Amino acid sequence: MxxxxxxxxxxxxxxxxxxxxxxxxxxxxxxxxxxxxxxxxxxxxxxxxxxxxxxxxxxxxxxxxxxxxxxxxxxxxxxxxxxxxxxxxxxxxxxxxxxxxxxxxxxxxxxxxxxxxxxxxxxxxxEMMYGAAQGMKDFIMITLGTGVGSGIVANGHLIYGHDGFAGELGHTIIIPDGRMHEGTGKRGSLESYASATGVTLTALELLKNTKKKSVLRDVKPEEIDSKKVFDAAIAGDELAKEIFEYTGKILGMALANAVMFSSPEAIILFGGLTKAGELILKPTREHMEANLIQVFQNKVKILVSHLKExxxxxxxxxxxxxxxx
Amino acid sequence: MxxxxxxxxxxxxxxxxxxxxxxxxxxxxxxxxxxxxxxxxxxxxxxxxxxxxxxxxxxxxxxxxxxxxxxxxxxxxxxxxxxxxxxxxxxxxxxxxxxxxxxxxxxxxxxxxxxxxxxxxxxxxxEMMYGAAQGMKDFIMITLGTGVGSGIVANGHLIYGHDGFAGELGHTIIIPDGRMHEGTGKRGSLESYASATGVTLTALELLKNTKKKSVLRDVKPEEIDSKKVFDAAIAGDELAKEIFEYTGKILGMALANAVMFSSPEAIILFGGLTKAGELILKPTREHMEANLIQVFQNKVKILVSHLKExxxxxxxxxxxxxxxx
The missing domain is CATH 3.30.420.40 (ATPase, nucleotide binding domain)
Structure with missing residues (x-):
């Protein structure tokens, strides 16, 4: 026009x-x-x-x-x-x-x-109108920020559900009886692991429960956040890399379940955690594929949004x- | 017409x-x-x-x-x-x-x-054309037979996904590193618990790993099947009831995740396992509700198909x- x-x-x-x-x-x-x-x-x-x-x-x-x-x-x-x-x-x-x-x-x-x-x-x-999902009819958007949000598009339409509240992948249970989510009171949800908050909690757990050397041990526990974990991982800190590996493992499992649900062409990730790039994308991809049955393997693209944040x-x-x- | x-x-x-x-x-x-x-x-x-x-x-x-x-x-x-x-x-x-x-x-x-x-x-x-889902635009059909199948309807249309294979809830992972599924080689999928095969496996596990009295101990292990577990449960056998309780727990968790995905008006169950009635429906409903965040609670009907099998x-x-x- x-x-x-x-x-x-x-x-x-x-x-x-x-x-x-x-x-x-x-x-x-x-x-x-x-x-x-x-x-x-x-x-x-x-x-x-x-x-x-x-x-x-x-x-x-x-x-x-x-x-x-x-x-x-x-x-x-x-x-x-x-x-x-x-x-x-x-x-x-x-x-x-x-x-x-x-x-x-x-x-x-x-x-x-x-x-x-x-x-x-x-x-x-x-994303569908201006971004990475242009032309797609089936995709899932996942926002990885302080929390985890999601929007699911199938047959070219957003799924709102019968009440308008569909698309709460962040609250699906990935680890039964897992980590407590303070906001919801539920245990083991995706959001309690694969969010900025979740990365911080994983860091605190690994620092407490292992003896591994890490530059994060020089940071006061109350000052640890996903940014500091990211900086340490980029600098080669093994424990920090393990934190993203673990985060990607949980995220990959959740994505596998989402794929077996609505079989999207792509999953588009957006938000702070995506800045960790391959540190989180590689384990996410690997664990997603490992949990998919054959018919879904090596088909689904994991894309990072290229819209300016x-x-x-x-x-x-x-x-x-x-x-x- | x-x-x-x-x-x-x-x-x-x-x-x-x-x-x-x-x-x-x-x-x-x-x-x-x-x-x-x-x-x-x-x-x-x-x-x-x-x-x-x-x-x-x-x-x-x-x-x-x-x-x-x-x-x-x-x-x-x-x-x-x-x-x-x-x-x-x-x-x-x-x-x-x-x-x-x-x-x-x-x-x-x-x-x-x-x-x-x-x-x-x-x-x-x-179900949408002739059965319990007439008039619904958002529902999930789950078939509980030898395996677990699913069909997801959103905005009045079946979700086929980008490749036509959407709706494999039976293969979503509910218990990470859980029970092996012989057909897929994956661990912890819904189907490995909430199917007739899964009920048999749960029975064998509970018989082996507990000392509880049960009429099922009089049956040869290779002859145990979901029908015998059902008959025992109906007759009041505590271990048999526990098997359905456990099956319903896993199914309820999976349904909670499905609800938080597409927010259906109802979940319609069909197939052999539904014959167990409240033995399986009660724990399913309870564990679904327990895993839902507030905004989804007490909204979703669990219905059993009334079409002649x-x-x-x-x-x-x-x-x-x-x-x-």
């Missing part, structure tokens, strides 16, 4: 609400983030002051983009965001509890149509808004 | 190919199996003699139903049946090895259009044929 820059080409707003911060921007049809900014999520004790602040931050960007008349709609990605009801329900990482009518609150404030889904589903749509969350959320009728 | 019985109401053929036997029948639009019969699968050393025999058995039924002109098409359910390619690939339970062009062979012999999928996918379509396989396969254009 040919458009000229000064014509009334429609734009959309993408808002990605995270536990710590919220990113937002104005996006054109081909995925250019024209204007963007961010603000704190967690300093807002109530959802109402958060929405007011969001409006005050976005209004100047909307004006710069040519005014509200150019905006087709708003896509919002948020933890536990429900596509069907427009609500955020019991999100452990957000400062506001219970069931929040988020889409309605944003819609009333901005006077624009709003679509909501969870952040990983939004990321999947972003600063833009990806906004792009994903914004992609939702193009579907507004 | 109103039809009169003596008009040219179209009919379809359903063929369900199992490792031991093959069932087939002629079905009308509302799911009446008008004519049906069965024959051996395993006595046929080649697929060609199998197809010849199938034709010779079906031809008289087709004639009774009014001739080939009334038949719209043939739906075939078979282990590892591929919807896209029409082939059966590396099916461990069939007597013929490698990649078999099954749909083409049936089509050439019968001169009718043929659709193929795996047996559990066919069962899912059967002798008809269900034929109905499932036949349902595919209505989709032929």
């Amino acid at each position: 040919a458009t000229s820059k000064n014509a009334v080409e429609p734009l959309v707003i993408g808002i990605d609400i995270g536990g710590t911060g919220t990113k937002f921007g104005i996006v054109d049809r081909v995925g250019n983030v024209l204007f963007s900014s961010q603000m704190s999520t967690k300093k807002h004790k109530t959802i109402e002051t958060f929405i007011d602040d969001l409006y005050n931050n976005l209004k100047p960007l909307i004006d710069k983009a040519g005014g509200v008349g150019r905006i087709k709609g708003i896509g919002v990605g948020a933890p536990n965001g429900n596509y069907y009801s427009g609500t955020v329900e019991y999100a452990p990482n957000l400062p506001w509890k219970g069931i929040l009518p988020l889409a309605k609150l944003v819609q009333d404030k901005f006077k624009l149509p709003v679509v909501l889904t969870n952040d990983a589903n939004a990321a999947a749509i972003g 600063s833009d990806a969350a906004i792009l994903g959320a914004s992609a939702l808004a193009w579907e507004i009728k | 109103a039809t009169s019985k003596n008009a040219v109401e179209p009919l379809v053929i359903g063929i369900d190919i199992g490792g031991t036997g093959t069932k087939f029948g002629i079905v009308d639009r509302v799911g009446n199996v008008l004519f049906s019969s069965q024959m051996s699968t395993k006595k046929h050393k080649t697929i060609e003699t199998f197809i010849d025999d199938l034709y010779n058995n079906l031809k008289p039924l087709i004639d009774k139903a009014g001739g080939v002109g009334r038949i719209k098409g043939i739906g075939v359910g078979a282990p590892n049946g591929n919807y896209y390619s029409g082939t059966v690939e590396y099916a461990p339970n069939l007597p013929w090895k490698g990649i078999l062009p099954l749909a083409k062979l049936v089509q050439d012999k019968f001169k009718l259009p043929v659709v193929l999928t795996n047996d559990a996918n066919a069962a899912a379509i059967g 002798s008809d269900a396989a034929i109905l499932g396969a036949s349902a595919l044929a209505w989709e032929i254009k």
